[in-house]
Amino acid sequence: MTQPANPSRLVIPSRREFLRSSSAIVIGGAVAGTLSVSRSAHAGGDDAIRVGLVGCGGRGTGAASQALQTEGNVRLVAMGDAFADNLAHSLATLEKEEPLKGKLDVPEDRRFVGFDAFQNVIDSGVDVVILATPPGFRPQHLAAAIEAGKHVFCEKPVAVDAPGVRSVLATAQKAKEKNLAIGVGLQRHHQNEYLETIKRLQDGEIGDMVAARVYWNGAGVWVRDRQPQQTEMEYQMRNWYYFNWLCGDHIVEQHIHNLDVINWLKGAYPTRCQGMGGREVRKGPNNGEIFDHHAVEYEYADGTRMFSYCRHIPGCWSSVTEHVHCTKGTADISGGKIEPHGEKAWRYRGPNNNPYQTEHDDLFAAIRQGKAYSEAELGAYSTLTSIMGRMATYSGKMITWEQALNSELSLAPKEFSFEATPPVPSVAVPGQTQAV
Amino acid sequence: MKPYTQEIAGTPVKFDLVPIPGGRFVMGSPPDEAGRGDDEGPQHEVEVAPFWMGKCEVTWDEYEIWMFNLDIQRREIQKLEPTELDKVADAVTRPTKPYTDMSFGMGKEKFPAICMTQLAAKTYCQWLSAKTGHYYRLPTEAEWEYACRAGTTTPYSFGEDAAALDEYAWSFENSDDTYHEVGGKKPNPWGLYDMHGNVAEWCLDQYDPQFYAKSAQDGASVAPFLAPTRPYPHVARGGSWYDDPEMLRSAARRASDKTWKVQDPQLPQSIWYFTDAQFVGFRVVRPLVEPSEEQKAAYMAAGTEKE
Numbered sequence: 001m002t003q004p005a006n007p008s009r010l011v012i013p014s015r016r017e018f019l020r021s022s023s024a025i026v027i028g029g030a031v032a033g034t035l036s037v038s039r040s041a042h043a044g045g046d047d048a049i050r051v052g053l054v055g056c057g058g059r060g061t062g063a064a065s066q067a068l069q070t071e072g073n074v075r076l077v078a079m080g081d082a083f084a085d086n087l088a089h090s091l092a093t094l095e096k097e098e099p100l101k102g103k104l105d106v107p108e109d110r111r112f113v114g115f116d117a118f119q120n121v122i123d124s125g126v127d128v129v130i131l132a133t134p135p136g137f138r139p140q141h142l143a144a145a146i147e148a149g150k151h152v153f154c155e156k157p158v159a160v161d162a163p164g165v166r167s168v169l170a171t172a173q174k175a176k177e178k179n180l181a182i183g184v185g186l187q188r189h190h191q192n193e194y195l196e197t198i199k200r201l202q203d204g205e206i207g208d209m210v211a212a213r214v215y216w217n218g219a220g221v222w223v224r225d226r227q228p229q230q231t232e233m234e235y236q237m238r239n240w241y242y243f244n245w246l247c248g249d250h251i252v253e254q255h256i257h258n259l260d261v262i263n264w265l266k267g268a269y270p271t272r273c274q275g276m277g278g279r280e281v282r283k284g285p286n287n288g289e290i291f292d293h294h295a296v297e298y299e300y301a302d303g304t305r306m307f308s309y310c311r312h313i314p315g316c317w318s319s320v321t322e323h324v325h326c327t328k329g330t331a332d333i334s335g336g337k338i339e340p341h342g343e344k345a346w347r348y349r350g351p352n353n354n355p356y357q358t359e360h361d362d363l364f365a366a367i368r369q370g371k372a373y374s375e376a377e378l379g380a381y382s383t384l385t386s387i388m389g390r391m392a393t394y395s396g397k398m399i400t401w402e403q404a405l406n407s408e409l410s411l412a413p414k415e416f417s418f419e420a421t422p423p424v425p426s427v428a429v430p431g432q433t434q435a436v
Numbered sequence: 437m438k439p440y441t442q443e444i445a446g447t448p449v450k451f452d453l454v455p456i457p458g459g460r461f462v463m464g465s466p467p468d469e470a471g472r473g474d475d476e477g478p479q480h481e482v483e484v485a486p487f488w489m490g491k492c493e494v495t496w497d498e499y500e501i502w503m504f505n506l507d508i509q510r511r512e513i514q515k516l517e518p519t520e521l522d523k524v525a526d527a528v529t530r531p532t533k534p535y536t537d538m539s540f541g542m543g544k545e546k547f548p549a550i551c552m553t554q555l556a557a558k559t560y561c562q563w564l565s566a567k568t569g570h571y572y573r574l575p576t577e578a579e580w581e582y583a584c585r586a587g588t589t590t591p592y593s594f595g596e597d598a599a600a601l602d603e604y605a606w607s608f609e610n611s612d613d614t615y616h617e618v619g620g621k622k623p624n625p626w627g628l629y630d631m632h633g634n635v636a637e638w639c640l641d642q643y644d645p646q647f648y649a650k651s652a653q654d655g656a657s658v659a660p661f662l663a664p665t666r667p668y669p670h671v672a673r674g675g676s677w678y679d680d681p682e683m684l685r686s687a688a689r690r691a692s693d694k695t696w697k698v699q700d701p702q703l704p705q706s707i708w709y710f711t712d713a714q715f716v717g718f719r720v721v722r723p724l725v726e727p728s729e730e731q732k733a734a735y736m737a738a739g740t741e742k743e
Binding site: 058063064065093187218314315347 | 613
């Protein structure tokens with residue numbers, strides 16, 4: 001699942017765009033170059049792209065809708081979810097969407113339920129697979145999709161532990177060898193306001209970065225009560241946000257967006273971090289094991305720091321933003337605002353876009369044109385950045401990038417089935433918990 | 437009728453209400469008014485029954501009690517038993533939690549609540565009614581314009597000159613791209629703050645550009661209200677921090693639209709949040725004569741989204 005990314009001023013009246021646009025449109029995308037050999041059957045043509053959806057929650061359903069609204073002939077032909085009710089609800093929702101008329105072709109024999117639904121979707125004659133299950137399944141599903149020669153859109157984060165991140169990195173390499181495209185749902189990379197602001201900062205408009213502050217402070221997310229007939233595995237899957245093998249904690253699941261923005265700006269990943277966190281209000285029987293607050297100080301190789309805060313506590317100061325302090329000024333990247341010391345502030349006034357749509361437009365355009373396209377590495381490394389933060393707050397220790405990347409700690413269950421016993425939730429105790 | 441302060445029991449939060457006498461006024465704007473929209477006419481006489489209206493827009497302090505169950509949490513922490521009113525209020529639906537901060541960093545304490553759907557604003561009123569024992573709802577479009585004009589007939593309740601707007605309103609010209617604490621500018625003649633600007637305010641009505649033509653047929657139209665039949669478009673009035681002066685005129689009308697949710701990446705999209713309507717909020721009214729239970733239920737049910 002993901003969330004509206006700083007939609008601040010996203011929909012600007014067209015008149016305003018015209019009046020106040022002071023900068024060129026920056027087209028989003030992470031197109032790395034043209035492949036020498038295009039494997040794509042769609043290159044240059046208007047053949048239907050057949051899409052399969054794995055993970056039929058709200059975000060998966062939304063991603064499918066966006067994929068189907070990219071330019072050209074696209075059809076949703078297969079769906080899979082652990083739960084039949086999720087799948088049915090998702091399909092019913094898509095059927096109600098006017099722009100999707102005629103684009104849904106998901107007969108009953110291409111609706112798959114259960115832990116192996118992902119493989120059945122992959123094997124059902126699709127060209128592109130959308131991976132939108134809880135993030136704990138992502139490495140396994142991504143590997144299977146690339147193994148089968150499918151292009152992929154996968155949601156962030158791409159893993160919940162270091163073995164998962166390494167798996168995704170290996171899969172990313174394989175995808176390149178097979179000329180398969182991978183898009184990752186870090187949609188700020190496709191948002192005009194961010195693209196323009198980051199470019200200006202990287203061009204040195206206010207000098208070099210000294211420090212950054214990033215926040216995902218909000219009230220928290222839903223709780224789904226335990227139902228009497230549920231096995232423990234089903235309960236945890238239904239309430240996936242609160243279990244680390246599924247979610248990775250909110251520092252991974254949501255705060256990744258903010259951490260990723262500073263990595264993007266720096267063109268680098270942090271070398272080490274330390275931090276603190278805990279559970280102040282989220283202590284109930286339905287609150288699993290995740291913390292409700294983390295504060296992490298990240299350090300980059302050049303000594304600059306990123307101060308990261310994420311909190312799920314109602315009634316507190318809330319903010320979902322990224323700010324940077326530079327030698328010649330400050331910037332609110334999320335607000336598209338750059339303030340040089342002693343000079344007039346610059347604000348993004350250009351046209352805005354819906355980055356959730358644009359990230360799909362960019363991916364599908366690359367697939368049709370047979371162009372190389374991979375966001376898998378940046379997705380994996382920003383995922384690792386957030387996992388490293390969790391390792392620091394859970395352990396209370398300084399954690400280096402190498403420690404995080406090489407960690408053997410796997411959160412995955414031994415067996416994927418509703419009868420299997422999932423990992424027992426365990427709330428970390430800083431100073432005692434082994435988190436790496 | 438007197439002004440009074442409504443406390444929200446079990447919390448430190450309270451807000452002020454101003455009495456609005458019943459009466460007649462000319463709704464809509466004359467054809468020669470600068471910046472006028474085609475949907476503001478024909479002008480026609482309208483009769484409105486007395487009511488109280490929130491002196492200010494509903495703030496996050498008030499709204500988040502309902503949005504985040506803060507009253508229930510407070511009771512639990514203080515180990516207090518719910519009162520009879522609490523029990524009724526607890527039975528009112530509360531919204532799903534948003535995935536992100538719905539104030540978008542523009543401020544919480546004393547700042548107007550924004551980004552709620554009309555359904556959310558109506559349900560808040562339903563909760564507030566249960567919690568306080570007084571019947572609160574959104575104003576109808578006619579009530580809103582009557583209260584905004586406060587006996588005036590000029591484009592703004594302070595006159596004709598948009599240049600004076602800075603003393604009375606937050607608009608695109610002076611807002612620095614953000615909303616502001618409620619009640620920070622001068623009030624209108626009836627003591628209502630921020631009727632022009634700051635945040636646009638939800639009304640109960642469906643938006644219909646032809647509604648005035650239908651209402652104007654014969655003499656005074658009594659308590660006009662166009663019950664919504666679908667989730668879009670509904671009316672929001674008063675203009676906002678994000679709007680130019682003409683949109684802040686007493687007669688200006690705004691229609692809600694599906695694009696107000698474009699940033700919600702989930703499907704189905706939330707019925708509670710307009711992630712991209714960072715300009716829309718609301719204020720409450722309390723009619724002097726309480727409507728029947730049937731009428732109350734009809735107000736609630738009209739044209740809302742279903743989960």
